[in-house]
Amino acid sequence: AQTVTQSQPEMSVQEAETVTLSCTYDTSESDYYLFWYKQPPSRQMILVIRQEAYKQQNATENRFSVNFQKAAKSFSLKISDSQLGDAAMYFCAYTTLFGNEKLTFGTGTRLTIIP
Amino acid sequence: GAGVSQSPSNKVTEKGKDVELRCDPISGHTALYWYRQSLGQGLEFLIYFQGNSAPDKSGLPSDRFSAERTGGSVSTLTIQRTQQEDSAVYLCASSFQGTAYGYTFGSGTRLTVV
Numbered sequence: 001a002q003t004v005t006q007s008q009p010e011m012s013v014q015e016a017e018t019v020t021l022s023c024t025y026d027t028s029e030s031d032y033y034l035f036w037y038k039q040p041p042s043r044q045m046i047l048v049i050r051q052e053a054y055k056q057q058n059a060t061e062n063r064f065s066v067n068f069q070k071a072a073k074s075f076s077l078k079i080s081d082s083q084l085g086d087a088a089m090y091f092c093a094y095t096t097l098f099g100n101e102k103l104t105f106g107t108g109t110r111l112t113i114i115p
Numbered sequence: 116g117a118g119v120s121q122s123p124s125n126k127v128t129e130k131g132k133d134v135e136l137r138c139d140p141i142s143g144h145t146a147l148y149w150y151r152q153s154l155g156q157g158l159e160f161l162i163y164f165q166g167n168s169a170p171d172k173s174g175l176p177s178d179r180f181s182a183e184r185t186g187g188s189v190s191t192l193t194i195q196r197t198q199q200e201d202s203a204v205y206l207c208a209s210s211f212q213g214t215a216y217g218y219t220f221g222s223g224t225r226l227t228v229v
Contacts, residue, residue: 105157
């Protein structure tokens with residue numbers, strides 16, 4: 001069974017600094033997708049970034065980038081120039097390529113931004 | 116609508132009562148998903164609807180849980196004879212292209228069973 005592990009329940013970072021959130025996963029599949037979702041206090045989960053496993057290039061969305069290490073089954077999120085609005089729970093998630101429409105989530109990392 | 120709408124936002128119910136949670140997806144999104152988020156946990160898949168196909172109910176935790184989707188749009192998640200362990204945030208999401216391309220989530224219903 002696929003599992004997603006986030007080993008950092010809480011992280012904090014000074015405003016304008018860079019922070020990296022860790023995620024590892026376990027799968028026997030070769031093709032899959034990985035995601036980072038953000039959940040602010042409003043509860044609405046927001047897609048931050050998406051990575052296709054068959055692509056070597058790391059995904060980037062403005063201040064958000066990932067370090068995808070397929071062999072190590074690692075998928076970390078780097079947030080540059082942290083802003084107060086980045087404070088939220090961050091969830092790493094996984095889905096296979098075919099025949100499975102479920103997302104498997106990690107337990108989340110609570111990110112605090114220190115002004 | 117512009118986003119996924121869920122109602123009610125919060126619901127407090129007595130143990131043993133039935134509850135209905137509603138999800139109104141983005142217009143045109145054929146896929147609809149329900150997830151449950153218990154305190155301090157990640158999200159747990161409950162059920163998935165795609166168009167007129169039979170739903171994937173493999174995540175429903177017991178036969179007290181059921182869901183339907185009428186006319187390919189609005190969905191209702193029903194929990195019968197609620198238990199305290201049912202207390203959680205129930206999140207609905209919809210998608211046009213499927214899970215691999217990401218979902219749009221609603222803001223959830225926080226259910227508290229007392």
